[in-house]
Each structure stands twice: as C-alpha cells, then as structure tokens.
Amino acid sequence: MARSQEHSARPLDARSQAVLRAVIEEYVRSAEPVGSQTLVDRYRLGVSSATIRNVMADLEEAGYLTHPHTSAGRVPTDTGYRMYIESIAPRINLAPVERLMIRHQFGQVEFASEQWFRLAAATIAGATHAAGLATPAKPRACKLRHVDLVATSAHTASLVVVLAEGSVKQELIPLEDGYDQLELDDIARLLNNDFAGKSARQVATRVEALSGEPELPVLMLRAAQRIERMMREFDAAAVEDVFSDGLLNVMEAPEFSQSEKLRRVFAVLQNRDYLGSLVPRLASAQDVQVLIGAENDATEMQDVSLVLATYGQPGRAMGVVGVLGPTRMSYPHAIGTVRFVSSLMNELVEQLYR
Amino acid sequence: MARSQEHSARPLDARSQAVLRAVIEEYVRSAEPVGSQTLVDRYRLGVSSATIRNVMADLEEAGYLTHPHTSAGRVPTDTGYRMYIESIAPRINLAPVERLMIRHQFGQVEFASEQWFRLAAATIAGATHAAGLATPAKPRACKLRHVDLVATSAHTASLVVVLAEGSVKQELIPLEDGYDQLELDDIARLLNNDFAGKSARQVATRVEALSGEPELPVLMLRAAQRIERMMREFDAAAVEDVFSDGLLNVMEAPEFSQSEKLRRVFAVLQNRDYLGSLVPRLASAQDVQVLIGAENDATEMQDVSLVLATYGQPGRAMGVVGVLGPTRMSYPHAIGTVRFVSSLMNELVEQLYR
DNA sequence: CTTTAGCACTCCAACCATGAGAGTGCTAAC
DNA sequence: GTTAGCACTCTCATGGTTGGAGTGCTAAAG
Numbered sequence: 061m062a063r064s065q066e067h068s069a070r071p072l073d074a075r076s077q078a079v080l081r082a083v084i085e086e087y088v089r090s091a092e093p094v095g096s097q098t099l100v101d102r103y104r105l106g107v108s109s110a111t112i113r114n115v116m117a118d119l120e121e122a123g124y125l126t127h128p129h130t131s132a133g134r135v136p137t138d139t140g141y142r143m144y145i146e147s148i149a150p151r152i153n154l155a156p157v158e159r160l161m162i163r164h165q166f167g168q169v170e171f172a173s174e175q176w177f178r179l180a181a182a183t184i185a186g187a188t189h190a191a192g193l194a195t196p197a198k199p200r201a202c203k204l205r206h207v208d209l210v211a212t213s214a215h216t217a218s219l220v221v222v223l224a225e226g227s228v229k230q231e232l233i234p235l236e237d238g239y240d241q242l243e244l245d246d247i248a249r250l251l252n253n254d255f256a257g258k259s260a261r262q263v264a265t266r267v268e269a270l271s272g273e274p275e276l277p278v279l280m281l282r283a284a285q286r287i288e289r290m291m292r293e294f295d296a297a298a299v300e301d302v303f304s305d306g307l308l309n310v311m312e313a314p315e316f317s318q319s320e321k322l323r324r325v326f327a328v329l330q331n332r333d334y335l336g337s338l339v340p341r342l343a344s345a346q347d348v349q350v351l352i353g354a355e356n357d358a359t360e361m362q363d364v365s366l367v368l369a370t371y372g373q374p375g376r377a378m379g380v381v382g383v384l385g386p387t388r389m390s391y392p393h394a395i396g397t398v399r400f401v402s403s404l405m406n407e408l409v410e411q412l413y414r
Numbered sequence: 415m416a417r418s419q420e421h422s423a424r425p426l427d428a429r430s431q432a433v434l435r436a437v438i439e440e441y442v443r444s445a446e447p448v449g450s451q452t453l454v455d456r457y458r459l460g461v462s463s464a465t466i467r468n469v470m471a472d473l474e475e476a477g478y479l480t481h482p483h484t485s486a487g488r489v490p491t492d493t494g495y496r497m498y499i500e501s502i503a504p505r506i507n508l509a510p511v512e513r514l515m516i517r518h519q520f521g522q523v524e525f526a527s528e529q530w531f532r533l534a535a536a537t538i539a540g541a542t543h544a545a546g547l548a549t550p551a552k553p554r555a556c557k558l559r560h561v562d563l564v565a566t567s568a569h570t571a572s573l574v575v576v577l578a579e580g581s582v583k584q585e586l587i588p589l590e591d592g593y594d595q596l597e598l599d600d601i602a603r604l605l606n607n608d609f610a611g612k613s614a615r616q617v618a619t620r621v622e623a624l625s626g627e628p629e630l631p632v633l634m635l636r637a638a639q640r641i642e643r644m645m646r647e648f649d650a651a652a653v654e655d656v657f658s659d660g661l662l663n664v665m666e667a668p669e670f671s672q673s674e675k676l677r678r679v680f681a682v683l684q685n686r687d688y689l690g691s692l693v694p695r696l697a698s699a700q701d702v703q704v705l706i707g708a709e710n711d712a713t714e715m716q717d718v719s720l721v722l723a724t725y726g727q728p729g730r731a732m733g734v735v736g737v738l739g740p741t742r743m744s745y746p747h748a749i750g751t752v753r754f755v756s757s758l759m760n761e762l763v764e765q766l767y768r
Numbered sequence: 769c770t771t772t773a774g775c776a777c778t779c780c781a782a783c784c785a786t787g788a789g790a791g792t793g794c795t796a797a798c
Numbered sequence: 799g800t801t802a803g804c805a806c807t808c809t810c811a812t813g814g815t816t817g818g819a820g821t822g823c824t825a826a827a828g
Contacts, residue, residue, distance in 0.1 A: 095791050110801050131791050131808045174584060206564045210576050213767050218580050222564050226572050228584045230528060308684055311677050323665050330662055412586065413567050449820055464772050485779045485820050
C-alpha cells in the first residue's frame with residue numbers, strides 16, 4: 061500500500077476525512093460531481109450543507125478535490141483517492157460470501173497449472189466488474205527438466221522441452237534424412253543425460269563444448285542449440301504473458317463513453333510490455349499496490365487505476381494479479397478481491413513446490 | 415465467395431456497375447455519404463451528375479444503395495457490397511510488394527508451430543488495418559503420440575501429453591507417496607506402449623479395461639484417466655482458441671466513435687464461441703468467404719464484416735484465418751490478404767504433415 | 769429514347785440566444 | 799464554529815434560424 065506521497069503530510073481531522081470519504085463513495089456510485097446538498101441528504105454527517113461547503117473548500121485547497129467548473133459539485137483528485145485508500149486499506153477484508161464464491165471457482169481447475177492465471181483474471185473481472193489482469197508465475201531462472209523428440213511426420217519432429225517449474229515449450233525441427241523414432245529416442249536420452257537440471261547458462265557452455273566434437277550427429281547438435289535458445293528466450297522475457305479478462309466491464313463505465321480515452325487504454329493493454337514492466341517494480345512490495353491515474357507513468361493510463369499484487373515464491377517464481385478499472389472504482393472491493401485472489405494463488409503455487 | 419443471394423438475380427449493365435463500384439470505393443475512402451457531384455469530379459464516368467442521379471435512383475430501387483435522409487448522398491447496402499465483391503473477387507490478387515512483406519514476416523518463426531496462427535492474425539491486422547483473426551489448425555480427431563511423466567516436486571508430477579499433430583498438453587498430477595523419477599519413467603513407458611497411436615475413443619475403452627485390473631499402480635490408472643479426459647476435451651472443443659490482433663485498428667474507424675456499437679462488437683469477440691461456430695460452416699467452402707453486416711446471424715455483428723478462409727488439410731486438421739472490420743472496409747485488399755495468408759498457412763501445415 | 773441543365777425542395781448541421789437548475793462562495797446572524 | 803440566505807456563475811437542454819449539400823423532377827437538347 062505504501063507509495064511515496066508528496067502532498068498529504070498533514071493528517072486530516074475526523075470530519076474532513078468523513079467528508080472526503082463520502083464524496084468519493086458518492087462519486088464512485090454516481091459518476092457525477094458531488095454537491096454539498098447531496099452529501100447532507102445521503103450521508104449522516106450531522107452538519108448543514110454550508111459547513112460541508114466550507115470543508116470541501118478546504119479539501120480542495122489541500123489538493124484532495126477539484127471542480128470541473130465553478131458551479132459544479134466536487135470530484136476527487138488522484139491525491140484524494142490515495143488519501144482515502146490509505147485510510148481504509150488496513151481494514152479491508154472481503155465479505156465471506158464473496159470469498160466463498162471465489163474459492164468455489166478455484167476449486168474447479170485445480171490441476172491445469174497453465175490455466176491458473178487465466179482463471180485468476182476471469183475471477184477478478186467477475187468479482188470487481190472491472191478488467192482482471194494476471195501473469196503466469198514466471199520462474200526467475202529456468203532449469204531444464206526433460207527433453208523429448210517425437211517424430212510427427214517423415215521430415216519433421218517435435219522437440220518438447222519441459223522446464224523444472226512445470227512449463228512446457230515445443231518446437232518443430234526438420235529432419236534431414238529419415239531418422240526413425242528409435243534414433244530420436246537415443247538422441248533424446250543423450251540430451252537428457254547431458255542437460256537435465258542445468259540452467260540456461262550451463263546449457264549454453266555445454267553446447268559450446270559439444271559444437272567442437274566432430275562425431276556428433278547433426279540432429280543432436282541442432283536440437284541442443286534449439287534448447288539453448290528456447291531457455292535463453294524464456295529467461296529473457298520480462299513476463300511471458302499478461303492475460304486480461306473483462307475489458308468489456310471497463311468499456312461500460314460512463315467516463316469512457318467518448319471512445320478516445322478508451323482507445324488509449326486499450327493501446328496500453330494491447331502492448332503487453334507496459335504491464336510486464338510493472339512486475340519487477342512490484343516484486344519488493346509486501347501487500348497490494350494501488351497505482352492511481354497519473355501515478356502511472358504511462359500517459360495513456362491517466363484515466364485508469366491499477367490494483368496489483370504479486371503471488372508465488374520470491375526467488376523462485378513470481379507472478380502478478382490485479383484489477384484495471386476507471387480511477388473512479390470501488391477500491392475497497394478491488395483491494396479486497398486482489399488480496400484474496402493473490403493469497404489463493406500463493407496456496408496453489410506452494411502446493412506445486414511443496 | 416459463393417453465398418446464396420436473394421436479391422441480385424438480374425445482372426447490372428456496365429454503367430450501373432461502374433457507378434456502384436465508384437460509390438463503394440468513395441465511401442470506403444471517405445466514410446461519408448457520396449453525392450452525385452463527387453462522383454463526377456473524382457471518377458471518370460463520362461456522364462453528368464444528373465445522369466448519375468438517375469442511375470443511383472435505380473440502384474437504390476434495386477436495393478444496392480440507400481439514403482440516410484432525403485438530402486444526403488448515397489451509402490451502399492449490404493447487398494450492394496455483396497454485388498461489388500462478387501464482381502471483383504475473381505480478379506483480386508495481392509500486390510507483389512505486399513506478398514513479399516507478408517512472406518518475409520512468415521520467414522521469421524518457421525518452427526514454433528504453436529505460434530503460426532498468432533503470426534497470421536498479426537500479419538493480417540497489419541496488412542489490412544483491421545482486426546486479424548486466426549484459429550490454430552485443429553485436428554479432427556487427435557491421436558496420442560507420446561506421454562511423459564516428470565516429477566516437479568516431492569508431491570507433484572507434470573503429465574505431458576504430445577498429440578500426433580504436434581500439440582502438447584500439460585497438467586499437474588499429485589503424487590501420493592514418494593515416487594521417484596525412475597518409477598515415473600516406468601509408468602510412462604507402460605502408458606506409451608499401451609496408448610501410443612490411439613484415438614481418444616480407443617484410449618477410453620482401453621482405460622475401461624485397465625480399471626478392472628487390481629494389480630495396477632494407482633498412479634498409472636490415475637494418469638490414464640487424465641489422458642483420456644484431456645484427449646476427449648481436445649476433441650470436443652469446437653475450436654481451441656480464436657486469436658485476434660489489431661482490434662485497435664477497428665476502434666479507429668469513425669463509425670465506431672460512439673462506443674455503443676463498438677462495445678457490441680467486442681462482446682462478440684470476447685465470447686469466442688461465435689467465431690468458433692463459423693468454422694464448421696466454412697469447412698465446405700473452397701475460397702475466401704465474405705460475411706457482410708447483417709448476413710452474420712449475430713445481431714451484434716451487424717456493423718462489421720468478416721472475410722474468412724480456411725487453411726490446413728480437410729479431414730486432418732483445419733483452421734481459419736480472417737479479417738474483422740467495419741462493413742465499410744476495403745474488400746479487395748482484405749480478400750487478397752486473407753487468400754494469400756491462408757495459402758501460406760497451407761504450405762506450413764503441409765510441411766508439417768509431409 | 770437518352771442525356772443534361774436548371775430549379776425547387778428537403779433536410780441536416782451548425783449557430784446563437786434563452787432560461788432553468790445546480791451548486792458555489794460570501795456575508796451576516798446565531 | 800455553524801448556519802441561513804442570497805447573489806453569482808456556469809452548464810446543459812431547448813428552440814428558432816440559416817446555409818449548404820444533395821436530391822428529384824421537368825423540360826429542353828442531342
């Protein structure tokens with residue numbers, strides 16, 4: 061939750077806090093600037109609208125609220141949202157009903173580990189009515205577990221590489237002159253003996269050594285080089301994939317009805333690098349992180365917020381789950397959901413490494 | 415290209431055809447209703463605007479054009495587009511420069527067969543400035559090629575299933591009491607001996623037989639059941655995945671500036687079943703198929719057109735590539751691109767089965 | 769019989785003025 | 799410190815007006 065904060069050094073008195081909170085909650089509900097009278101009508105603040113106006117003027121002075129124009133109600137600023145979130149974050153816990161529903165969804169696909177992160181994104185999208193994001197848990201540095209060479213036709217074979225953390229990669233490899241499956245098995249056995257348990261770097265040095273030997277079957281060297289490249293690419297990829305679900309939910313928000321803003325947001329999501337680049341930044345964080353509007357350094361993201369958390373085991377394999385929604389989103393709910401889903405994902409990963 | 419047609423039994427005379435064509439090309443360019451004067455100015459039709467007006471009135475009568483309102487220019491109807499497409503389709507061929515560029519892109523990832531269809535979608539999106547669609551080539555009925563059991567931790571193993579057509583599936587499987595890798599290898603060997611080359615159905619009957627035998631290791635039966643389920647699910651899935659790229663291109667079209675229509679289109683794409691359901695419909699077609707606006711039975715798709723073609727080998731493995739764009743799209747270009755990309759994909763698949 | 773010039777007509781889109789309503793900030797009283 | 803009251807500001811919806819684009823028709827020309 062911690063994120064350095066230039067503005068709000070001075071804490072607010074209880075009433076200002078209550079008003080800020082009421083403004084935000086009302087604005088999240090209605091998507092329209094909030095006037096003093098509305099607050100008096102709907103929230104038990106115990107003072108008149110004139111007093112509220114004074115308080116709101118102070119909050120605006122302090123940078124927590126703004127005016128779209130003189131005779132309109134107040135709208136929270138990014139700083140306002142942050143203050144609000146920090147004041148409530150520790151107390152957030154998802155309602156038991158929701159926990160149950162989410163846990164139930166996770167019960168379904170216990171074993172297809174490749175699907176976990178998709179499920180996480182879908183669940184989050186469903187629970188928060190915003191877009192759910194998730195990346196698979198990417199191992200820090202992969203180790204080779206097992207290699208397989210399977211003939212798929214007379215002139216091609218499938219090279220299957222199983223990495224220690226459960227990922228599987230596969231490529232086609234052309235066969236020059238009719239190898240049969242038995243020969244392929246031999247080569248696979250040799251490769252396994254030589255490479256199993258090795259990291260990308262270790263494989264690379266080993267391949268170097270091999271390429272000197274003249275007696276080696278061509279195919280063996282070719283396959284070894286492929287394996288080396290696959291592992292190197294796997295390690296190099298910042299994040300293998302960012303899966304998102306429920307983008308439609310975001311499109312439905314009234315602030316995106318003029319498609320210009322929406323388009324910008326999509327542009328960022330389409331280009332997966334941006335979200336990938338967040339993972340290292342999050343790695344050190346303990347709890348859920350919230351990035352509000354302009355706090356995201358990408359200008360395209362100024363109108364949306366991210367609620368993110370890591371999962372997995374530090375130093376072994378880490379992934380990210382989160383919510384992308386309009387800045388005007390229900391943060392308590394989003395934070396609660398993300399926190400809970402990340403804890404579920406933790407359990408799953410732990411089960412994998414136990 | 416063939417698609418039954420209620421309206422246009424009677425062929426148009428040359429001049430009407432030329433006018434229809436000019437209206438469509440101008441409308442595709444400008445996105446605005448086309449007036450008679452504009453046509454005279456920009457297209458060498460050799461007659462005055464009054465004559466054009468008469469011709470357009472006839473075309474409207476015949477159902478190929480409409481009016482947004484009395485004093486506006488003409489806009490093509492879906493029927494108009496179809497007439498146009500059918501008159502030009504046979505002559506469409508992609509410019510050599512474009513062929514070269516596309517072929518170049520395909521040269522890059524020759525071997526990662528899992529990525530082919532993504533590349534196809536990306537290429538189509540780039541070439542047409544619309545959204546590219548592609549599904550992987552899905553075998554009609556899969557056969558088991560090879561099974562692998564790899565321990566990933568003390569209590570879990572990774573079950574890797576390689577199918578005959580090059581797909582790889584992977585699942586986690588819990589290990590009750592400390593199997594070591596050698597025992598896993600034994601079980602995998604047994605499974606391979608028993609199941610290799612078998613279809614989902616054959617595997618199922620074999621599993622049934624096995625479940626009677628009392629001496630069998632628990633893990634072996636468990637794995638066998640999993641394999642059976644994975645293969646059954648693979649066969650049952652109408653289409654494994656529909657990958658789309660370049661949705662942003664579609665968002666940029668002016669007709670989608672009010673986000674309502676756009677949202678509807680997205681809703682369909684998000685829900686992959688719709689596109690999947692098109693595959694069987696296409697299977698019988700020889701050439702590129704064009705589905706224009708309301709010809710799509712989904713009401714959400716009324717404002718967009720699909721240009722689709724199959725690739726692969728009938729009876730073995732078929733997939734679909736295509737374009738999704740506004741009804742007002744450049745059909746010659748789209749058809750040319752899709753036709754060419756599908757032929758490239760054919761080459762790739764053939765290479766795989768050769 | 770076909771083409772074209774001319775013209776009246778239609779309808780949209782943009783512009784402006786107007787007024788109601790929402791909400792503020794300020795002042796003075798409590 | 800709080801509140802009632804009030805003047806003030808700004809937006810938004812409404813309605814009337816105008817200019818222009820483009821049509822359909824008619825009558826003349828080819």
